[in-house]
């Protein structure tokens with residue numbers, strides 16, 4: 001369309017109707033209408049392939065096409081062209097249907113004067129332009145959404161990879177720390193404790209010698225003995241805390257029992273360890289992680305639960321091993337705030353590190369039950 005020039009493809013098999021339409025248009029408007037007139041749909045389609053038009057006016061009853069088929073084929077041939085269909089008096093409904101489906105307007109032949117036809121043509125052109133602009137905007141939006149989604153997927157993937165890397169590093173840190181603690185514990189036990197024991201022996205000998213000749217100095221050796229004894233016990237406790245498990249398969253059972261015993265105080269909660277059948281775990285790394293899980297769960301029960309009873313349980317179940325620590329305290333409070341401690345996440349990490357799962361849930365009778373399940377137990 002150049003200025004007021006409108007190029008029309010007129011598809012009409014009645015020559016007189018075509019002439020009438022042409023005349024009424026020229027009379028009704030100052031615009032210059034350029035017509036290409038064809039009387040078969042196939043001719044119209046051929047023209048559309050080779051020429052550009054501003055609008056098509058199409059009779060629906062043609063020698064080679066009738067009714068809805070006409071406007072559908074026309075639309076398929078020119079998806080972006082404004083179309084106004086011309087219907088007879090008795091098939092106005094078809095015009096309404098055509099507008100609902102795809103064309104921009106319809107005119108009932110013989111009922112519209114030149115001005116109405118011009119208005120309809122202009123309206124069809126504008127409507128199609130708006131539709132096209134809307135379609136372009138929608139496509140652009142869809143494209144952006146697709147890009148954005150792709151970006152998000154990419155970012156998500158990177159984030160997951162980063163999280164997996166961190167998870168792996170944290171797991172490595174846990175097992176390295178565990179090994180290092182074990183080594184320091186052993187060094188304390190086999191090095192410092194032995195040295196202190198040696199010093200006690202020499203001090204005792206010296207005390208014996210001095211007792212008859214210099215009883216005052218002998219009393220000093222008694223004081224030294226008391227200090228050395230405390231030092232040995234302290235070092236042993238430290239060594240035990242760093243390396244609580246004996247290296248044999250029964251180490252975990254003994255350590256869990258000792259953990260429960262140590263928690264037993266006059267005013268504190270009653271802490272028991274229940275191991276109905278022996279559970280031997282010869283992989284020291286696995287046993288250590290299970291022990292640390294139990295230790296953290298017991299510490300949490302003491303610190304946060306206000307429990308009267310804490311029960312540690314180690315069982316064989318469904319071919320695997322289940323370790324649980326349950327208390328009868330206040331249960332987990334749902335504050336919505338992100339927990340600041342490390343204990344719960346470390347327990348989960350330790351469980352995953354040894355191929356197990358960790359479940360923390362409020363127990364039926366109040367309190368918390370922490371359960372670590374290992375799928376395959378050793379023989």
Ligand SMILES: Nc1ncnc2c1ncn2[C@@H]1O[C@H](COP(=O)(O)OP(=O)(O)OP(=O)(O)O)[C@@H](O)[C@H]1O
Pocket residue numbers: 300301303304305327329330331332333339340341342343344345367368
């Ligand atoms: N047995 C429990 N009973 C009630 N609340 C608990 C229990 N265990 C954990 N919680 C709640 O979960 C929170 C997180 O526990 P977590 O062990 O991760 O951290 P923490 O014990 O506060 O600190 P950390 O373990 O790092 O010393 C606790 O602050 C507490 O509110």
Ligand SMILES: [Mg+2]
Pocket residue numbers: 296299300341342343344
């Ligand atoms: Mg904790």
